[in-house]
């Protein structure tokens with residue numbers, strides 16, 4: 001291992017430089033980078049902070065944000081950096097999901113940036129209560145929580161206890177090929193169950209199997225231009241008009257929706 005590598009509970013991670021000079025991590029377990037090599041910061045701002053219209057949502061009321069996959073913590077830091085420029089009048093609760101707790105410790109060690117209005121990663125304190133393990137920090141009414149464990153198990157446990165109602169979802173696991181359980185119809189049904197009617201979910205993927213899974217779970221699909229040379233990404237909501245051109249295109253494909261019954265665990 002060189003200086004940039006470290007070992008988590010899922011295996012090794014390697015720091016990788018991306019085209020906008022921000023860094024991401026490559027995961028040995030998933031054999032994939034956490035971000036597009038076109039730019040980790042740019043991708044996060046484009047797909048998530050702006051894709052979910054977080055600054056606008058915070059002008060209008062409190063935001064309960066769910067991030068699927070904490071990784072090296074770019075979702076958190078890019079969101080806070082952008083919001084610091086025009087501090088929100090309403091509270092932001094940022095809940096992230098992560099299998100590997102070592103990533104949270106690494107991110108806190110390697111990013112000591114402090115914010116005027118938001119908790120920094122170094123403020124995170126580790127907690128354990130029964131089956132539930134999480135990191136939590138709070139500043140000026142803004143809360144950051146990282147739930148540890150398999151998202152499919154820990155999210156329902158957490159929601160039962162704290163009863164959140166998400167109006168922003170950063171759908172950012174590894175690719176559907178490498179991380180299929182977090183792209184299945186059942187996963188999107190779960191996300192729907194814990195979301196508010198005005199939720200915006202955004203993701204980098206535009207694959208047919210994930211769009212079909214979202215559709216079957218009751219989401220309304222929007223095609224969005226992808227970052228830089230990427231043709232498309234996906235945004236989804238629970239209210240509004242379904243785009244029948246997209247539905248027709250999906251129906252004309254023989255590719256099946258990702259479903260827990262057709263995923264080999």
Ligand SMILES: C[S@@+](CC[C@H](N)C(=O)[O-])C[C@H]1O[C@@H](n2cnc3c(N)ncnc32)[C@H](O)[C@@H]1O
Nearest residue numbers: 034069070071072073074075098099150151174
């Ligand atoms: C693409 S990375 C997330 C990048 C992160 N959003 C960021 O901006 O830095 C995906 C993350 O999802 C986590 N993950 C994968 N499967 C998971 C699961 N079943 N439950 C919770 N986390 C999972 C991985 O460990 C990885 O850190």
